[in-house]
Amino acid sequence: MNQSRMNIRLAVEADKTAWDAYVLAHPDGSLFHLDNWRQSVEQAFGHPSHALLAEDGGRVVGVLPLGEIDSRIFGHFLVSAPFAELGGPLADSPEVAGQLLELAAEIGMERDCAYVELKNKSALDGLPTKNLYFNFSKEIFPEVEANFNAIPRKSRAAVRKGINEGLTASFGNDLFDDFYEVMARSYHQLGTPIFSRRFFRAFLDVFGDDAEVMVVRNKGGHPVGCVMSFYHKDRVMPYYAGSLWEYRQLCPNDFKYWELMKRGCERGYKVFDYGRSKVDTGSFSFKKHWGFEPTPLAYQYQLLKAAELPNLSPANPKYQKKIELWRKMPLALTKIIGPTLAKYLA
Structure with missing residues (x-):
């Protein structure tokens, strides 16, 4: 050169x-x-x-x-x-x-x-x-059944429970309002400021067909989980996701990720990219239980x-009291204040 x-x-x-x-x-x-x-x-x-x-x-x-x-x-x-x-x-x-x-x-x-x-x-x-x-990524096999059988036993049982409980998954960016409501409630339950509607909407507008919303509903039709995914090269990438704590017994997280993996398989994608998780967190353990191995970033x-x-991590002890206070705030107020804070959590 x-x-x-x-x-x-x-x-x-x-x-x-x-x-x-x-x-x-x-x-x-x-x-x-x-x-x-x-x-x-x-x-x-x-x-x-x-x-x-x-x-x-x-x-x-x-x-x-x-x-x-x-x-x-x-x-x-x-x-x-x-x-x-x-x-x-x-x-x-x-x-x-x-x-x-x-x-x-x-x-x-x-x-x-x-x-x-x-x-x-x-x-x-x-x-x-x-x-x-750590990042968690794994090959998507060409056959749907092979992917289902590759899920470890306990997580596979959780997917079946979601199916048996009558959960359904719908895809489409016209579901944005339901997606955002679940995200806002999920972030509130976690004690995390929610991003603005404009933030999520921008990804759908700019990425077009390479970004997609999924909403999971219980058998009564109530939204209980959601995920915004990106499609990049040969990868399916669930990136922004939420679920409601009060419906955790229905296993909406296991169900939604299986539905997304199945969709990726049927559309010919080769890699399921679960994204990043911090070590010693619930999401880190969840992905490990799905048979994904962590790769350090x-x-x-x-x-x-x-x-x-x-150290801007939520795991920083100095933020713990603030997280607890956020959980106690009215949901409507977090939707107003949250975006003014979340826009700086880069």
Whole structure:
């Protein structure tokens, strides 16, 4: 590579096609590196984006999507990518990745950010790392029955219970209102601020057929679970999901993920990507019980003004009283206040 011809700059709208082509061709390119992800977040929240593009002789050789979060409560930082499982630089070589990171740090300093967070699939040399998250992905077999039989016995029994209890699954973005109501109630029960309707709607609008809502109903027709999934390359990716605690005996979570896996199988997808979970959490155990093995992710940091690694995790003890207080708030109030906080939980 000719370093004298290297040009690293902020991407513009005209770069979208070349940017996405590079992401789709790169072995570590993810849904979250695509321009549609940046566009969805920017459309929903208005957070500034700094999409860095490296070129060599006019050919794209690296990209680094960055979002800027500026909150009086959660701090001022750059993150790649915001509200995503993955991000970080994609590049033809470590040298290109290094130059992208140099420019990211420069932008962070100019913008008075405390740090740059990089949600890497694999660790880069020389950066402090958090080993907090793990991804769970597994092959989808060509036959529906083979996938059902591959579910471990206890989880398979939970799927059967959901079926026998009369649960049904419906797909379609016209179900958005039911989806959002279940999400809001589920997040309230967890003590987590809910995102705005506009946030979820932006993904459906921008991604089109590559994003889809599912709603699970009990035999009385009442919504009890939901999931928003993305379809990327050969992967089915349930990403935003919720269920109502008072209906847990119906096993709506096991049922909905089986229905989604079955749908992915019937549509020819090859990988069921359960997404990330924090170690020692309920979702981590749930995915393990489904027979998925955890793969560690490397969340890394360029510390600019910050003296230590940030800890915005809900597991942080300093947030426990706030979580309990949130659970006690009226649901209607959390729908009003929640989006003003959640927009910074990137």
